[in-house]
Amino acid sequence: xxxxxxxxxxxxxxxxxxAGSFLLLGASILIGRPLSELATGRLMxxxxxxxxxxxxxxxxxxxxxxxxxxxxxxxEWTLPQSYEFHGVLRVDALALPFLVLATLLCxxxxxFSQKYLHREPGxxxxxxxxxxxxxxxxxxxxxxxxxxxxxxxxMLGLTSALLIGFFHQRPGPVQNxxxxxxxxxxCDLCLALAAVSIYHLAHTGDFASFLGxxxxxxxxxxxxxxxxxxxxxxxxxxxxxxxxxLPFSGWLRRAxxxxxxxxxxxxxxxSVHAGAYLLLRFSPLLDASMLLSxxxxxxxxxxxxxxxxxxxxxxxxxxxxAFASLTQVGLIVAEIGLGFRLLPIVHAVGHALLxxxxxxxxxxxxxxxHQLHRAIGIRPxxxxxxxxxxxxxxxxFYLEAWxxxxxxxxxxxxxxxxxxxxxxxxxxxxxxxPR
Amino acid sequence: MNxxxxxxxxxxxxxxxxxxGLPRSRPGCLxxxxxxxLASLGLRPGEFPQSPGWLVLDALNLWLLPYTxxxxxxxxxxxPRSQLTPQSLHHLQISLAMDLCxxxxxxxxxxxxxxxxxxxxxxxxxxxxPEKRLKKVLITFLGGGCLAFGLGTWGLAQGSDWAYWAFxxxxxxxxxxxxxHLWLPxxxxxxxxxxxxxxxxxxxxxxxxxxxLTGQANQELLGVLGGLALLxxxxxxxxxxxxxxxxxxYAGLFMGQTSLVLxxxxxxxxxxxxxxxxxxxxxxVALTGLGLCVWGLLARRGSMDLSxxxxxxxxxxxxxxxxxxxxxxxxxFPATLGFLGQDLLLQGTTLExxxxxxxxxxxxxxxxxxxxxxxxxxxxxxxxxxAISQSLRPRERLAMLLLLAFLxxxxxxxxxLLNSRYQAYQESHGPSRTISx
Numbered sequence: 001x002x003x004x005x006x007x008x009x010x011x012x013x014x015x016x017x018x019a020g021s022f023l024l025l026g027a028s029i030l031i032g033r034p035l036s037e038l039a040t041g042r043l044m045x046x047x048x049x050x051x052x053x054x055x056x057x058x059x060x061x062x063x064x065x066x067x068x069x070x071x072x073x074x075x076e077w078t079l080p081q082s083y084e085f086h087g088v089l090r091v092d093a094l095a096l097p098f099l100v101l102a103t104l105l106c107x108x109x110x111x112f113s114q115k116y117l118h119r120e121p122g123x124x125x126x127x128x129x130x131x132x133x134x135x136x137x138x139x140x141x142x143x144x145x146x147x148x149x150x151x152x153x154x155m156l157g158l159t160s161a162l163l164i165g166f167f168h169q170r171p172g173p174v175q176n177x178x179x180x181x182x183x184x185x186x187c188d189l190c191l192a193l194a195a196v197s198i199y200h201l202a203h204t205g206d207f208a209s210f211l212g213x214x215x216x217x218x219x220x221x222x223x224x225x226x227x228x229x230x231x232x233x234x235x236x237x238x239x240x241x242x243x244x245x246l247p248f249s250g251w252l253r254r255a256x257x258x259x260x261x262x263x264x265x266x267x268x269x270x271s272v273h274a275g276a277y278l279l280l281r282f283s284p285l286l287d288a289s290m291l292l293s294x295x296x297x298x299x300x301x302x303x304x305x306x307x308x309x310x311x312x313x314x315x316x317x318x319x320x321x322a323f324a325s326l327t328q329v330g331l332i333v334a335e336i337g338l339g340f341r342l343l344p345i346v347h348a349v350g351h352a353l354l355x356x357x358x359x360x361x362x363x364x365x366x367x368x369x370h371q372l373h374r375a376i377g378i379r380p381x382x383x384x385x386x387x388x389x390x391x392x393x394x395x396x397f398y399l400e401a402w403x404x405x406x407x408x409x410x411x412x413x414x415x416x417x418x419x420x421x422x423x424x425x426x427x428x429x430x431x432x433x434p435r
Numbered sequence: 436m437n438x439x440x441x442x443x444x445x446x447x448x449x450x451x452x453x454x455x456g457l458p459r460s461r462p463g464c465l466x467x468x469x470x471x472x473l474a475s476l477g478l479r480p481g482e483f484p485q486s487p488g489w490l491v492l493d494a495l496n497l498w499l500l501p502y503t504x505x506x507x508x509x510x511x512x513x514x515p516r517s518q519l520t521p522q523s524l525h526h527l528q529i530s531l532a533m534d535l536c537x538x539x540x541x542x543x544x545x546x547x548x549x550x551x552x553x554x555x556x557x558x559x560x561x562x563x564x565p566e567k568r569l570k571k572v573l574i575t576f577l578g579g580g581c582l583a584f585g586l587g588t589w590g591l592a593q594g595s596d597w598a599y600w601a602f603x604x605x606x607x608x609x610x611x612x613x614x615x616h617l618w619l620p621x622x623x624x625x626x627x628x629x630x631x632x633x634x635x636x637x638x639x640x641x642x643x644x645x646x647x648l649t650g651q652a653n654q655e656l657l658g659v660l661g662g663l664a665l666l667x668x669x670x671x672x673x674x675x676x677x678x679x680x681x682x683x684x685y686a687g688l689f690m691g692q693t694s695l696v697l698x699x700x701x702x703x704x705x706x707x708x709x710x711x712x713x714x715x716x717x718x719x720v721a722l723t724g725l726g727l728c729v730w731g732l733l734a735r736r737g738s739m740d741l742s743x744x745x746x747x748x749x750x751x752x753x754x755x756x757x758x759x760x761x762x763x764x765x766x767x768f769p770a771t772l773g774f775l776g777q778d779l780l781l782q783g784t785t786l787e788x789x790x791x792x793x794x795x796x797x798x799x800x801x802x803x804x805x806x807x808x809x810x811x812x813x814x815x816x817x818x819x820x821x822a823i824s825q826s827l828r829p830r831e832r833l834a835m836l837l838l839l840a841f842l843x844x845x846x847x848x849x850x851x852l853l854n855s856r857y858q859a860y861q862e863s864h865g866p867s868r869t870i871s872x
Contacts, residue, residue: 029752029756077849077850079779079853079857080857082705083706083779085778121749150769154768158763158768165811168748169746169816170816171744171815171816174811174815178804178807178808181803181804185804186800188800189796189799192796193792193793193796196781196785196792197785199782200782200785200786412676412677414673414677415673415678418674419674419677419678419683422616422617422620425617426617430568430571430572430575433568
């Protein structure tokens with residue numbers, strides 16, 4: 001077996017292992033005989049241990065192989081001269097650092113969750129969703145065509161919403177999950193349109209055909225600057241949604257309702273950086289369009305400032321961490337807009353590792369802080385802010401209120417008006433029914 | 436298997452099963468349907484008799500016969516015990532026989548006859564019902580549809596151009612498209628739920644549009660139909676989104692997703708048409724599965740207001756998961772057949788008119804949000820105590836499993852289905868296509 005074959009086989013193995021675990025857990029739940037906690041824990045440990053090992057082998061064989069892009073076709077469905085759905089895996093210098101990070105963090109969080117969620121009613125559901133998330137994330141990273149990427153992207157969105165609503169006996173988490181899902185759906189819609197646009201412009205969805213041949217980040221897109229700007233804007237919206245950048249930042253605070261391990265892996269590490277990864281993957285489009293780069297930079301910078309201001313007034317450890325995370329992701333997006341390519345990867349990987357450990361330790365943070373204060377014998381004062389400046393960040397600078405008033409309420413009114421009109425017509429022509 | 440005799444034999448058996456006066460029970464009915472389903476899987480394309488072409492079996496309807504049988508089999512498996520009577524089984528068998536005959540025909544006159552007869556099952560199930568307004572609404576809209584179809588057939592015999600307008604009107608009425616959509620939410624809210632699914636899910640209107648309009652009517656007419664279909668899809672998605680009455684939410688989703696089928700079929704690109712044909716099967720199966728979950732919930736909990744959380748995930752996790760999977764499959768979630776259909780439709784419509792592609796994507800996104808909202812409202816929240824067991828019975832599990840196997844199996848390995856849909860597109864849009872009266 002050559003180095004390239006080994007590399008691709010291992011990449012495929014990572015996906016297959018996670019898909020297998022997902023099917024096994026799903027089937028056991030479906031037939032009404034879920035695995036024991038111990039068996040589930042072992043399955044997770046084996047799965048993610050093996051995945052991490054395979055990702056290391058993939059990375060090593062890739063570097064030893066000369067660092068050329070590697071592609072593997074998963075199959076295609078075609079209609080003569082009109083339609084092509086091509087599943088492709090692509091291993092390159094961009095995907096690998098994120099792949100190793102993803103398998104490592106999924107394993108760590110999985111191990112942590114075995115204790116953290118011990119005897120929780122949704123124990124098996126959590127691991128089922130974790131497997132699906134891991135599969136979606138790794139497929140996102142290894143996607144070699146826009147179709148494959150879209151499939152994986154949808155998986156991320158759904159698992160995210162379901163895990164936010166994990167404690168579904170309370171209405172709060174469930175409503176927040178729905179809010180997040182609605183934002184994701186809107187942004188995914190843009191990704192779908194981007195996929196369709198790419199197909200019509202390049203007649204194929206393979207990255208190599210429209211992002212340019214050569215190794216990342218030295219590709220030059222084959223699209224015209226105008227087309228690159230249009231497609232890039234759609235991709236940007238999709239990335240902003242997942243990365244919680246402005247104006248889609250409102251869902252991040254709501255997402256803290258999920259269990260701490262899922263918060264750590266989604267909003268501290270992998271999911272929140274998926275947007276940055278998407279921008280990096282489509283960086284040839286940014287290179288081709290000055291306007292797109294400028295918009296990306298401005299949004300990233302604004303989000304970083306916004307996140308910092310909002311984070312300062314949070315009185316909850318998970319929310320403080322979430323907005324600190326948002327600030328950093330904003331900076332990463334700004335770096336991408338400025339044209340950096342390697343710096344955002346280092347920044348994202350470092351930040352993901354730090355933030356996930358902070359999230360995992362969040363439940364015991366107060367206890368540790370008090371211990372620290374007792375040990376050093378001081379009690380630090382909280383930061384003082386001008387009263388006038390306090391309210392606006394606390395209300396997320398009225399972003400959610402504005403969205404509610406400008407978008408959600410009018411749309412709901414329209415839907416209700418349509419329903420009332422239908423009812424009135426029926427009542428008018430067929431008589432009013434006694435209620 | 437030689438279809439030249441086996442196809443009519445299958446129809447005769449289905450019609451014989453619909454005769455009154457036969458003893459009926461669920462096991463017997465299931466045996467009958469399973470036999471027909473297995474037999475229909477062995478059919479091969481052909482015509483009977485050879486020259487007049489009364490009965491036709493081509494790429495379009497080769498899949499529609501097992502599809503209709505599968506839907507009816509799942510419905511019979513899921514009829515709640517409180518609603519299971521020999522009459523309810525008889526009404527379903529009437530629907531099935533008429534649908535199978537309709538899907539096997541091509542001549543306008545025969546199509547018109549079975550179009551009218553396909554209402555028999557629904558009429559019979561509503562015969563003694565106290566829902567007077569519902570009956571009035573259905574007589575007005577569906578009766579109007581029969582009249583329009585009849586007029587279209589007569590007009591076609593005379594060689595008049597307005598015949599196609601009459602067919603379009605009939606299809607609009609039968610498929611509950613804007614502005615003739617009012618009967619569908621009413622039927623799902625107040626009518627017999629299983630019969631309503633059996634009546635609507637096979638989508639006879641879509642078949643009529645392919646057989647009678649595609650390649651015959653001029654492009655402007657088809658454009659009107661496609662535009663109204665898209666408007667209906669958006670209207671249905673909005674109705675479901677802003678609705679708190681559980682049955683009406685389902686009706687809105689049904690309208691929204693099934694209208695996309697017609698929007699695809701009236702498209703001018705192979706992607707749109709093949710997308711429409713694929714969504715016909717995937718949407719029908721997924722919406723039937725979703726409807727059976729809704730029916731199961733209604734039978735266990737009664738009518739539910741979606742402004743509140745109802746809880747119950749712990750007591751019925753399978754039902755909850757099935758609801759979510761069918762709902763997502765209906766909206767084209769990856770790894771289900773619906774994803775391929777939606778993707779094809781989106782590609783095709785965007786190629787024709789980018790704004791139509793955007794609207795199609797918006798409809799799908801809205802329906803996806805509605806599915807998750809209803810899932811959360813129905814199964815999440817503080818646990819409630821119910822007098823009736825909330826878990827799925829083995830027969831219901833079997834029905835869900837059959838439908839899921841279809842959706843996920845063809846979602847992961849769609850090549851055979853996709854080829855057959857493309858062949859159906861070629862046959863329906865081929866240069867040699869004519870309608871003989």
